[in-house]
Amino acid sequence: MPKPLNIGMIGYGFMGRAHSNAYHKVNHFFDLQLQPVLKAVCARDAAKARAFADTWGYESVEPDWRKLIERKDIDVIDICTPNNLHREIALAAAQAGKMILCEKPLAMNSKEGAEMAAAVEKAGVANMVWYNYRRVPAVTLAKNLIDEGRLGRIFHYRAVFLQDWTISTDLPQGGLALWRLDVAAAGSGVTGDLLAHCIDTALWLNGGIDRVTAMTETFVQERKHNLTGKVEPVGIDDACAFLARFKNGSLATFESTRYARGHKALYTFEINGEKGSIQWDLHDLHRLSYFDHRDEGRLRGWRSIHITDGDHPYMSKWWVPGLQIGYEHSFVHQVADFLNGLANNQPASPTFRDALETQKVCDAVLESGRTAQWVEVG
Numbered sequence: 001m002p003k004p005l006n007i008g009m010i011g012y013g014f015m016g017r018a019h020s021n022a023y024h025k026v027n028h029f030f031d032l033q034l035q036p037v038l039k040a041v042c043a044r045d046a047a048k049a050r051a052f053a054d055t056w057g058y059e060s061v062e063p064d065w066r067k068l069i070e071r072k073d074i075d076v077i078d079i080c081t082p083n084n085l086h087r088e089i090a091l092a093a094a095q096a097g098k099m100i101l102c103e104k105p106l107a108m109n110s111k112e113g114a115e116m117a118a119a120v121e122k123a124g125v126a127n128m129v130w131y132n133y134r135r136v137p138a139v140t141l142a143k144n145l146i147d148e149g150r151l152g153r154i155f156h157y158r159a160v161f162l163q164d165w166t167i168s169t170d171l172p173q174g175g176l177a178l179w180r181l182d183v184a185a186a187g188s189g190v191t192g193d194l195l196a197h198c199i200d201t202a203l204w205l206n207g208g209i210d211r212v213t214a215m216t217e218t219f220v221q222e223r224k225h226n227l228t229g230k231v232e233p234v235g236i237d238d239a240c241a242f243l244a245r246f247k248n249g250s251l252a253t254f255e256s257t258r259y260a261r262g263h264k265a266l267y268t269f270e271i272n273g274e275k276g277s278i279q280w281d282l283h284d285l286h287r288l289s290y291f292d293h294r295d296e297g298r299l300r301g302w303r304s305i306h307i308t309d310g311d312h313p314y315m316s317k318w319w320v321p322g323l324q325i326g327y328e329h330s331f332v333h334q335v336a337d338f339l340n341g342l343a344n345n346q347p348a349s350p351t352f353r354d355a356l357e358t359q360k361v362c363d364a365v366l367e368s369g370r371t372a373q374w375v376e377v378g
């Protein structure tokens, strides 16, 4: 029988649901020595928290996250709140000796992130950041192919993350639903929200980034603030495009915007190496495109690999070959890796320390957007 691991989750929005779903499913599909128990959910609105707890099977509700952290029956604090609360909660949880799972981006900036990484290391508590795209089987396969040297020397990395939901000038900023548009709650716009995912994947697949030069834009400069009722300046970047040079000598372009009419969540990347190339597209997340220049000339071409076979990463745990899985499963995989890591005394990546590297790139990108200069990372 797996041993219980008691979860205390803070925030019950989009990610609260994604994580709760993963905790429920993980032991049905993975053989693990630990089993998450949904002990408590924390949210300030007691009625809504109770309804969430009933739907998802949490045993109790805590209106104050500080009380949740004090509880002796909680092993893991799962931070699913807006970005401006990550640091304060993580520092308190580390001090109380709790393991911490924190949503991305790790923090509002790398100064906060460094404090958080130091705190979990000082406390010696297990920690991980939910950069879930690493655990999409096609993305994990891309990592395996690169590590096996199948692309050879890498020349180019190209990533985009496009949305279109903030184009209306009538959209307010701030408050429960629109904290992403409020710089005080989000820290930045598309850079911390969307490009952070692209950067995390890129650092994982292609190593560190040395320097960047960025262009950022805020297309709608003022919006009504939901908390004050007043029209206030918008402090986030609506769009960001940057060039980067990796430590391995490869060149990169990254672009993200919430003003790409027609796109809801188009995350794609392409990597070009001397022996081959890889492409991935979130809209077809169960496929990996792969070009191998060593193939016989008359048969050479892009293959679209349907990632459903038992020998593809994570797939032996799911259905039969040919049947694909989706977005939610990346979170199940991340929980499984965390629990396996605990059982085997191996940290599951990305740790706070790993995620701090993404934060440093975000900081450099934002600084370059302000100064119009190349900026060294870190």
Ligand SMILES: NC(=O)c1ccc[n+]([C@@H]2O[C@H](COP(=O)([O-])OP(=O)(O)OC[C@H]3O[C@@H](n4cnc5c(N)ncnc54)[C@H](O)[C@@H]3O)[C@@H](O)[C@H]2O)c1
Pocket (backbone or CB within 6 Å): 010, 011, 012, 013, 014, 015, 016, 042, 043, 044, 065, 079, 080, 081, 082, 083, 085, 103, 104, 105, 130, 131, 132, 176, 177, 193
């Ligand atoms: N890994 C991913 O792909 C992914 C996707 C979306 C969001 N995120 C990250 O997850 C975090 C949450 O985003 P979301 O989309 O779930 O937001 P959301 O707005 O859907 O949910 C946020 C939750 O935090 C709660 N909250 C706010 N202040 C609180 C407080 N003081 N005490 C307790 N609860 C509080 C809100 O009530 C709400 O339940 C953010 O850091 C975001 O960047 C990650």
